[in-house]
Amino acid sequence: MKRREFLRYTTLGGLALSGSGLLVHALAGRHSQTLPAALLDNASIPAGQPLQPLPRIVNLSDQVGRFHSVLTPAAHAVPVSDGLEATLWLYNGKVAPLIEVREGDELDITLMNELDQDTTLHWHGVPVPQAQDGAPWDAVASGESRHYRYILHRGSAGLHWFHPHPHEGTARQVAHGLAGALLVRPRLDVLPVEVEEHLLVVSDLRLTTEGEVASHTAEDWMNGREGELLLVNGQRAPRLDVAPGTTLRLRLINACAGRYLRLRLEDHELTLIGTDGGLIERPQPLKELLITPGERADLLVRVSEKPERSFELASHPYTRGWMGAKPTHLDEIAPLLSIHTLNAGVSPAVKLPNPLSHIEPLGEPAVRRQVELAEVMPDHSDHSAVNDTPHAGHGGNDSHHGSHGRGHGGSHPSDEDRAVRPKVDFLINGRAFAMNDVLFEGQAGEVEEWDVFNNSHMDHPFHVHGTHFQVIATRDADSEWQDAPWLAWKDTVNLAPYQRLRLRMVFIEPGDWLFHCHIIEHEELGMMATIRIS
Numbered sequence: 001m002k003r004r005e006f007l008r009y010t011t012l013g014g015l016a017l018s019g020s021g022l023l024v025h026a027l028a029g030r031h032s033q034t035l036p037a038a039l040l041d042n043a044s045i046p047a048g049q050p051l052q053p054l055p056r057i058v059n060l061s062d063q064v065g066r067f068h069s070v071l072t073p074a075a076h077a078v079p080v081s082d083g084l085e086a087t088l089w090l091y092n093g094k095v096a097p098l099i100e101v102r103e104g105d106e107l108d109i110t111l112m113n114e115l116d117q118d119t120t121l122h123w124h125g126v127p128v129p130q131a132q133d134g135a136p137w138d139a140v141a142s143g144e145s146r147h148y149r150y151i152l153h154r155g156s157a158g159l160h161w162f163h164p165h166p167h168e169g170t171a172r173q174v175a176h177g178l179a180g181a182l183l184v185r186p187r188l189d190v191l192p193v194e195v196e197e198h199l200l201v202v203s204d205l206r207l208t209t210e211g212e213v214a215s216h217t218a219e220d221w222m223n224g225r226e227g228e229l230l231l232v233n234g235q236r237a238p239r240l241d242v243a244p245g246t247t248l249r250l251r252l253i254n255a256c257a258g259r260y261l262r263l264r265l266e267d268h269e270l271t272l273i274g275t276d277g278g279l280i281e282r283p284q285p286l287k288e289l290l291i292t293p294g295e296r297a298d299l300l301v302r303v304s305e306k307p308e309r310s311f312e313l314a315s316h317p318y319t320r321g322w323m324g325a326k327p328t329h330l331d332e333i334a335p336l337l338s339i340h341t342l343n344a345g346v347s348p349a350v351k352l353p354n355p356l357s358h359i360e361p362l363g364e365p366a367v368r369r370q371v372e373l374a375e376v377m378p379d380h381s382d383h384s385a386v387n388d389t390p391h392a393g394h395g396g397n398d399s400h401h402g403s404h405g406r407g408h409g410g411s412h413p414s415d416e417d418r419a420v421r422p423k424v425d426f427l428i429n430g431r432a433f434a435m436n437d438v439l440f441e442g443q444a445g446e447v448e449e450w451d452v453f454n455n456s457h458m459d460h461p462f463h464v465h466g467t468h469f470q471v472i473a474t475r476d477a478d479s480e481w482q483d484a485p486w487l488a489w490k491d492t493v494n495l496a497p498y499q500r501l502r503l504r505m506v507f508i509e510p511g512d513w514l515f516h517c518h519i520i521e522h523e524e525l526g527m528m529a530t531i532r533i534s
């Protein structure tokens with residue numbers, strides 16, 4: 001392992017030394033088949049260090065309009081505190097690396113798989129040709145490599161990201177740290193140059209006191225895993241110093257597997273200017289913003305004109321229908337970024353263009369579909385039976401645990417991992433994901449309208465591959481349909497329990513496209529399906 005190199009690259013490594021002792025607590029996973037491991041507490045990582053920019057993946061191409069590089073997912077030892085190294089799986093040894101390109105560029109990435117299992121590169125939020133999507137049926141075996149190559153077409157500007165998407169291996173690979181940011185700059189940036197931009201990748205980790213990524217518990221599988229170590233660009237609650245009155249553009253990715261971010265900035269309003277698929281038409285002032293796993297947000301903040309003050313950007317508690325023992329952090333305010341105003345002159349307010357962009361409504365649909373998200377639970381009057389009760393219910397329930405077509409090698413869960421997975425199915429239209437199963441068939445270029453119904457007691461963030469959608473109407477559990485007040489391009493959107501959303505989208509590229517819950521564990525337990533576009 002090239003230790004010196006990753007020490008230079010990883011921000012987590014750069015923050016290694018701290019006098020704070022290791023606070024530990026026992027794993028509450030009652031369903032775990034093995035002895036509970038002692039876990040590393042968030043407080044054992046130093047906080048308040050200067051915010052680091054995302055480490056860049058260097059462009060190896062000397063051709064204008066082309067980005068070429070090699071991404072090598074592999075195990076790396078990363079120092080986290082005095083005398084403790086964590087073993088993470090990272091692209092090129094970096095926590096949350098950044099690829100920056102421009103609309104119209106060609107992206108050409110060689111994936112060299114140095115993991116001991118199958119992986120893929122999924123380009124979340126980028127409308128790519130299907131063969132470049134990094135779908136589970138296009139797995140790259142351990143020791144193998146492949147090229148991902150596509151053009152970032154006009155309209156693809158925005159903050160996107162990449163992460164693995166192998167069959168039955170995504171949750172484990174994401175839990176080990178594999179994720180990166182893909183920033184697509186527009187040909188012409190409409191925002192004034194005085195705006196100070198920062199990219200923030202929020203992720204979380206659960207480590208044992210030995211520095212190993214802890215195994216999934218049954219609660220992780222049920223709820224989506226939330227790691228105790230909450231990181232922003234690989235750092236714990238970093239600090240950002242700015243002149244008073246600075247207009248900040250904070251572009252966030254929620255790269256967590258299961259953690260929801262309910263963002264608030266002390267004494268400040270947040271102004272939403274963009275979503276997953278780029279800028280919206282008019283700035284939307286907000287008191288708070290919920291960002292689910294997979295979502296991005298583009299926010300402006302005019303920082304206070306008062307010098308030498310501190311304001312905390314934090315994630316506030318959000319109830320998303322937790323099953324089983326509730327970790328204590330769910331009820332706590334989690335600091336993400338501390339913004340400090342310097343003793344300096346006040347930066348004047350900046351004037352934004354109006355509108356920021358134009359979002360054309362997609363118009364009347366050629367086809368309408370119903371999508372229902374559901375969980376089929378065992379009888380949980382005795383909750384401890386989650387592991388033991390034979391699964392009852394619909395047929396074919398083992399399809400996602402058992403055989404799958406489109407044969408390939410393995411990223412299969414370990415026996416230990418398999419033993420702890422609850423026998424609960426997370427379903428779309430009554431079916432758990434199977435590799436050969438095609439739920440819908442559609443035509444490229446046609447407007448599709450999907451009524452997505454969350455028929456369950458938990459929140460689920462709904463993600464569609466290969467395109468962006470517009471949410472045109474919503475219907476909460478006890479109310480009527482309401483039209484969306486404004487349009488945005490989204491690829492991931494939350495559904496609260498028993499909520500319905502009406503989405504419109506157009507698939508441009510033919511092929512098989514996945515749609516799924518972006519709580520990674522729910523996806524892997526079956527809440528995923530395929531539409532075949534011809």
Ligand SMILES: [Cu+2]
Pocket residue numbers: 459460461517518519522523527
């Ligand atoms: Cu879900």
